[in-house]
Amino acid sequence: MxxxxxxxxxxxxxxxxxxxxxxxxxxxxxxxxxxxxxxxFPAPPEVWQPRLDADETMRACAASDNSPPKAVVDAIAKRERGSIEYPADGQFIGDWKKGEATAQSGYGLRSTDYPATRANGGNCYACHQLSKTEVSYGTIGPSLLGYGKLREFKADEVKIAYEKVYNSHAAFPCSLMPRFGSNKVLTMDQIKDLVALLMSKDSPVNQ
Ligand code: HEC
Structure with a gap:
């Protein structure tokens, strides 16, 4: 029975x-x-509460299964672009070794990461292949192997990479990639280090 x-x-x-x-x-x-x-789970600290509320961009993306009408796409791109802050000296390239460590690290903003004892990571490998040496990577995002080499290390591509990491939705509204700079997950210096990882000739990404 x-x-x-x-x-x-x-x-x-x-x-x-x-x-x-x-x-x-x-x-x-x-x-x-x-x-x-x-x-x-342990309650997130008060300062993290605003991050639990979807902002206008997240709401627009969620309401349309990530494919809003063109007018909304344009509005998202404009708003997100407006939130990008640039280095005062126009220098976008930091230290790729620090960038690699940030790309590897998934530290930060988890319930166990408060109070923070070190800088947040970008967890880039969770979604991207970046180097041949790291064999553990996710495939939600495209492979970034040879990123700078493929773009001939051009100066305008350096700026595009900075903007991409600072705010992925500026170029690709409703992207699945987090907005690292605008959401204050990574600092400007950390983003410069990641740009170095992507765009330096001697970085493991371009070997
Ligand atoms: C949750 C998954 C996720 C994480 C984490 C993530 N990305 Fe992405 N990324 C994506 C997706 C999906 C795309 C493709 C859509 C787009 O361009 O926004 C992308 C696109 C990109 C692009 C543009 C690729 C191209 O061909 O133009 C770059 C550069 C990039 N990511 C760098 C990074 C870096 C550096 C980090 C770590 C700080 C990172 N991503 C973390 C998902 C992710």
């Missing part, structure tokens, strides 16, 4: 799964689940 009952449930689940796959999560339920999880 029990076996039959279980197989009926399994059958119901199996037949229901295509419909489930198409179902969109109800934002109110997602919000409630996130709020409930705060009781299970």
């Amino acid at each position: 029990r076996i039959i009952a279980i197989s009926v449930v399994a059958l119901a689940l199996l037949t229901a799964s295509p419909a489930l796959a198409q179902q969109k999560p109800d934002p109110a339920k997602v919000d409630a689940a996130v709020k409930a999880s705060l009781k299970t």
Whole structure:
């Protein structure tokens, strides 16, 4: 009897799964689940609270499954571009060795990372291949192997790389890549180090 009952449930689940796959999560339920999880995990500090609220860009992207109409895409790009701050001396390239360490590090903004004991990481390898030597990388983003070499180390490409890391949504609204500079996850100096990693001839990215 029990076996039959279980197989009926399994059958119901199996037949229901295509419909489930198409179902969109109800934002109110997602919000409630996130709020409930705060009781299970250590509560984030007060200063992190604003990061739990979706901003205008996130809301526009979520409301359209990341493909908003052109007018909204343009508005996002304009707003996000406006949030990019540039180095006063126009120098975009830092130290690639520090950039590699930042690309490797996933430290920061997790419930266990407060109070912070070191600088945040960019966790770039979680989504990108960057060097031949690091074999553990994710593929949510494109491979960045040979990034600078492919762009002939051009000065305007250096600036594009800086802007990309500072705010991914300026060039690609509703990108899956975080806005590291605008959201104050990484400092300007850390972003310059990452630009060096991408755009220096001697960086492991370009070997
Ligand atoms: C959560 C995944 C994710 C993380 C983490 C991430 N990226 Fe990305 N990245 C993407 C995706 C997806 C794209 C493609 C869409 C786009 O261009 O925004 C992308 C695009 C890029 C591009 C442009 C590539 C091109 O062909 O023009 C660069 C450069 C880049 N990322 C660098 C970085 C660096 C440096 C870091 C770490 C600070 C990083 N990314 C972290 C997902 C990620």
